[in-house]
Amino acid sequence: MNQILFGVIATMGVLSALGTVLARNLVHAGLFLVAFFFLIACQFVMLEAEFLAAVQVLVYIGAVAIILMFGIMLTRNIQGDDTTTVSRAGFIAGGLAAVGLLTVLIFGITHEEGRSGRPAWNSVTTRPAIYPASARKSESQAAAINNMGLAVGEDLLTRYIVAFEAAGILLTAALVGAIALAIQEGPVSDDPSDRVKSKQNAESLAADEAESLLTSSRA
Amino acid sequence: MNDIPLTWFLIFAAACFVIGLMGVLVRRNAIAVLMAIEIMLNAANINLVAFWRYGTPVEGDSPISGVMFAIFVITVAAAEVAVGIGLILLCYRRWHAADVDRFDSLSG
Amino acid sequence: MPVNAPVLFDFIHLAPEIILSLWGLFVVMIDVALLRRRSSATRGRILGVMSIIGALAALASIYLPDMMDLGHAASNVEESLFQGTILGGLLVERLTALLLILLIFVIALSTTWDLTEHWGEYYALLLWATVGMILLIASEELLTLFLTLEMMTICLYIVTAFEKDQRRSAEGGLKYFVYGSVSSALFLFGLSLLYGLTGTTRLAAIGLALAPAHTSIGLVGNVAGAMAVLLVLVGFGFKISAVPFHQWAPDAYEGAPAPVSAWLATGSKLASIVALMKVLVQALGPWAHGVNDISSPGWVGIVAVISALTMTYGNFAALAQKNLKRMLAYSSIAHAGYMLVGVLAVVVGAGKSAAGPVLFYLVVYSAANIGAFSIAAWLYRDKGTDQIEDLNGLGLKYPILGMCVLLLMLSLIGLPGLAGFWGKFFMFSEALSQGDDRHKLTFLWLVGLGLMNSVISAFYYVRVLRAMFLRPSTGRPLQAPTLTIRLAVIGSAAVALIFGLYPQPLSTETDAMAESRIFITPSRPAELLSVSPVRVVPRPNASDDTRLRAGPIGGGPSAPPEPTPVPDSRAK
Numbered sequence: 001m002n003q004i005l006f007g008v009i010a011t012m013g014v015l016s017a018l019g020t021v022l023a024r025n026l027v028h029a030g031l032f033l034v035a036f037f038f039l040i041a042c043q044f045v046m047l048e049a050e051f052l053a054a055v056q057v058l059v060y061i062g063a064v065a066i067i068l069m070f071g072i073m074l075t076r077n078i079q080g081d082d083t084t085t086v087s088r089a090g091f092i093a094g095g096l097a098a099v100g101l102l103t104v105l106i107f108g109i110t111h112e113e114g115r116s117g118r119p120a121w122n123s124v125t126t127r128p129a130i131y132p133a134s135a136r137k138s139e140s141q142a143a144a145i146n147n148m149g150l151a152v153g154e155d156l157l158t159r160y161i162v163a164f165e166a167a168g169i170l171l172t173a174a175l176v177g178a179i180a181l182a183i184q185e186g187p188v189s190d191d192p193s194d195r196v197k198s199k200q201n202a203e204s205l206a207a208d209e210a211e212s213l214l215t216s217s218r219a
Numbered sequence: 220m221n222d223i224p225l226t227w228f229l230i231f232a233a234a235c236f237v238i239g240l241m242g243v244l245v246r247r248n249a250i251a252v253l254m255a256i257e258i259m260l261n262a263a264n265i266n267l268v269a270f271w272r273y274g275t276p277v278e279g280d281s282p283i284s285g286v287m288f289a290i291f292v293i294t295v296a297a298a299e300v301a302v303g304i305g306l307i308l309l310c311y312r313r314w315h316a317a318d319v320d321r322f323d324s325l326s327g
Numbered sequence: 328m329p330v331n332a333p334v335l336f337d338f339i340h341l342a343p344e345i346i347l348s349l350w351g352l353f354v355v356m357i358d359v360a361l362l363r364r365r366s367s368a369t370r371g372r373i374l375g376v377m378s379i380i381g382a383l384a385a386l387a388s389i390y391l392p393d394m395m396d397l398g399h400a401a402s403n404v405e406e407s408l409f410q411g412t413i414l415g416g417l418l419v420e421r422l423t424a425l426l427l428i429l430l431i432f433v434i435a436l437s438t439t440w441d442l443t444e445h446w447g448e449y450y451a452l453l454l455w456a457t458v459g460m461i462l463l464i465a466s467e468e469l470l471t472l473f474l475t476l477e478m479m480t481i482c483l484y485i486v487t488a489f490e491k492d493q494r495r496s497a498e499g500g501l502k503y504f505v506y507g508s509v510s511s512a513l514f515l516f517g518l519s520l521l522y523g524l525t526g527t528t529r530l531a532a533i534g535l536a537l538a539p540a541h542t543s544i545g546l547v548g549n550v551a552g553a554m555a556v557l558l559v560l561v562g563f564g565f566k567i568s569a570v571p572f573h574q575w576a577p578d579a580y581e582g583a584p585a586p587v588s589a590w591l592a593t594g595s596k597l598a599s600i601v602a603l604m605k606v607l608v609q610a611l612g613p614w615a616h617g618v619n620d621i622s623s624p625g626w627v628g629i630v631a632v633i634s635a636l637t638m639t640y641g642n643f644a645a646l647a648q649k650n651l652k653r654m655l656a657y658s659s660i661a662h663a664g665y666m667l668v669g670v671l672a673v674v675v676g677a678g679k680s681a682a683g684p685v686l687f688y689l690v691v692y693s694a695a696n697i698g699a700f701s702i703a704a705w706l707y708r709d710k711g712t713d714q715i716e717d718l719n720g721l722g723l724k725y726p727i728l729g730m731c732v733l734l735l736m737l738s739l740i741g742l743p744g745l746a747g748f749w750g751k752f753f754m755f756s757e758a759l760s761q762g763d764d765r766h767k768l769t770f771l772w773l774v775g776l777g778l779m780n781s782v783i784s785a786f787y788y789v790r791v792l793r794a795m796f797l798r799p800s801t802g803r804p805l806q807a808p809t810l811t812i813r814l815a816v817i818g819s820a821a822v823a824l825i826f827g828l829y830p831q832p833l834s835t836e837t838d839a840m841a842e843s844r845i846f847i848t849p850s851r852p853a854e855l856l857s858v859s860p861v862r863v864v865p866r867p868n869a870s871d872d873t874r875l876r877a878g879p880i881g882g883g884p885s886a887p888p889e890p891t892p893v894p895d896s897r898a899k
Contacts, residue, residue: 040264109230182304
């Protein structure tokens with residue numbers, strides 16, 4: 001049952017990723033990307049990281065995808081057509097490179113031998129149980145899985161407090177910088193409404209950014 | 220009920236990663252490249268969470284190091300996209316194009 | 328559930344970072360709240376002075392842990408802070424001080440001309456990028472490492488594009504961004520594989536997990552490990568602009584305003600090289616190559632090839648450049664190649680003293696580049712270009728600054744008697760003294776190539792000098808330089824000259840910094856080694872174990888050739 005579910009999600013995930021990459025229309029690509037993000041969230045649920053799934057939906061679908069859509073709308077006509085064409089040769093070369101890399105990666109993953117006392121990846125077919133009675137050493141992990149919000153919060157404020165603060169600064173920097181870059185100062189265009197429009201764009205960018213800041217700092 | 224083997228997740232992640240990389244190589248539009256990069260970051264996140272769930276934490280490590288890593292990656296991705304769109308808009312105003320190969324005043 | 332709250336004392340070690348972060352916010356707020364009505368140039372100057380004050384405060388606060396002697400020993404004792412995610416101690420403190428001094432010069436240079444409307448944001452981003460760099464040097468763990476690396480580069484993407492009325496600035500910023508974020512995605516995938524291979528994100532623990540109990544066979548038959556290492560190298564290769572991943576560097580350096588280019592060439596590269604060294608030695612050290620066979624697959628070979636390509640390509644491409652900033656970009660690529668030789672020496676030596684010369688080189692290189700880019704800033708302020716031919720006649724008109732630039736360029740070439748020479752000399756001689764015969768050949772090649780490249784580099788550095796001293800002045804003459812340009816040029820020339828004549832103080836200092844444990848491959852405790860059941864072949868002596876334990880340099884690397892390791896004994 002789990003395996004079938006995984007198979008369905010994975011197939012859809014790969015297909016939507018392919019759709020994102022191959023769709024000629026950028027808006028379609030963006031929608032495929034939203035689907036992809038959602039399927040990744042599903043995978044997180046399959047991995048029993050529901051908290052992360054929630055963060056994924058909030059930040060990626062709620063903020064990142066929307067910012068990307070803004071970008072598409074602002075740089076294209078409203079249909080979002082990708083006017084540039086990729087040469088067939090370039091396309092084939094890219095595809096071949098991708099297939100080659102994928103082969104190497106899959107070979108590496110399936111032939112990982114598990115050095116230095118760890119089990120080979122290939123031999124790990126079940127996850128460690130999360131019930132302390134049957135778990136070997138993973139009581140803390142079990143507790144974390146059962147109450148991930150608590151575990152994440154605790155880690156954010158102890159072990160990873162520097163990273164947490166740094167992430168706060170990073171998001172502030174991105175917010176400040178993105179506004180400074182996107183804002184259009186001075187009468188560049190003669191049309192005054194143009195300027196208002198671009199200010200609004202910058203503000204909506206800022207709003208999205210603030211939203212992602214909030215969600216991830218709540219994380 | 221059979222559990223899902225670890226390698227399935229890893230192969231799924233590898234496939235997504237490779238698709239993202241192909242997108243980076245094939246697409247010329249900067250926003251499409253940005254989307255492909257997001258796919259790659261998500262693939263890495265799947266890896267991180269799968270390794271976390273299927274492994275046992277090393278002594279002295281956080282019990283959820285993989286999840287924490289993924290959370291910070293999501294944060295970084297959000298910041299990166301915001302900056303990326305800002306830069307793309309800036310360039311779009313000058314070139315009226317968002318294609319990476321259209322920006323060619325610097326070369327040599 | 329018991330919560331291990333971080334000790335307050337840990338935060339004192341982060342005083343410079345905290346001050347810089349808050350000061351950045353403060354600068355933005357002052358700009359937005361109080362200075363809106365002033366002209367852009369005035370704001371630039373006021374906020375520049377303010378940012379310098381902030382950087383000075385941060386510089387002073389480095390010594391806070393020492394001053395508040397809270398029962399701890401002097402700060403040259405290394406300690407893990409925040410449960411092993413951040414490192415505190417001599418190395419980090421000194422490098423923080425160095426970064427802050429460079430930052431002060433970069434901020435001072437920024438006031439040269441009116442490069443942006445958004446001064447508050449500009450300085451804040453410079454300060455925050457510095458926070459990222461300092462934390463990058465201090466991070467002891469992959470999560471923090473990735474985050475701070477991104478923090479540094481994301482801030483730099485933005486400031487690269489900050490000269491908004493210049494087309495090339497936006498273009499340089501976007502190219503930097505696209506290459507940078509692709510490489511960081513690859514880097515992250517590598518890190519995730521590494522996490523899967525070792526189950527931990529702490530660098531030291533990764534090194535321990537990878538260090539096999541009896542003998543290292545490098546990356547033989549370990550495709551997943553090889554992919555992880557390759558992807559990590561791609562990520563770092565981008566950050567230090569090593570050759571297959573260097574395409575962004577010339578464009579970003581040329582497009583960015585000169586102070587930002589200076590910051591890309593010095594701060595960003597310095598922090599990335601130290602982080603690279605840390606990751607390679609501390610975490611990936613066991614995979615460098617087989618203990619008994621350097622030719623067995625491992626990343627030493629890859630890094631050696633990258634190093635050779637980087638210095639050769641950088642120098643040859645610099646020969647063709649007419650633009651000063653672009654030439655300096657290629658020269659900084661070439662210098663990254665030289666430094667990779669030093670990094671390799673650290674890895675093969677698996678020990679402390681070998682990292683000293685790389686740090687020495689970094690100090691000297693950064694100082695010289697600040698000077699060189701301040702000339703570019705001067706040129707751009709008055710002529711709006713940075714062509715080398717615009718320097719014509721400069722040396723005759725401003726003899727003192729001309730002499731300083733002469734010293735800088737000669738130091739970058741590595742002429743004896745100047746600091747750059749000692750940088751190369753220490754690094755290359757360290758490289759040659761490391762390792763046994765099998766390493767020697769590799770290093771001999773690399774050092775030979777490095778020397779040849781130094782000769783090539785003379786041609787393009789001398790072109791700058793020729794323009795300055797031998798060509799008649801053309802076009803609009805340059806105005807007198809600002810005080811900040813003078814200070815930057817004279818200061819960096821003084822560094823080149825003083826440490827050229829007396830390299831001893833600096834080299835003792837960098838050697839002391841290199842004692843840090845982040846430059847040591849972690850090894851399993853001795854008892855683990857001795858009880859390891861897989862040791863079948865008796866050893867003539869415990870040479871392998873000494874190697875792994877990263878003992879004193881003299882004894883370490885000379886692993887005598889051994890009967891072939893017994894691979895079958897590893898099969899479990």
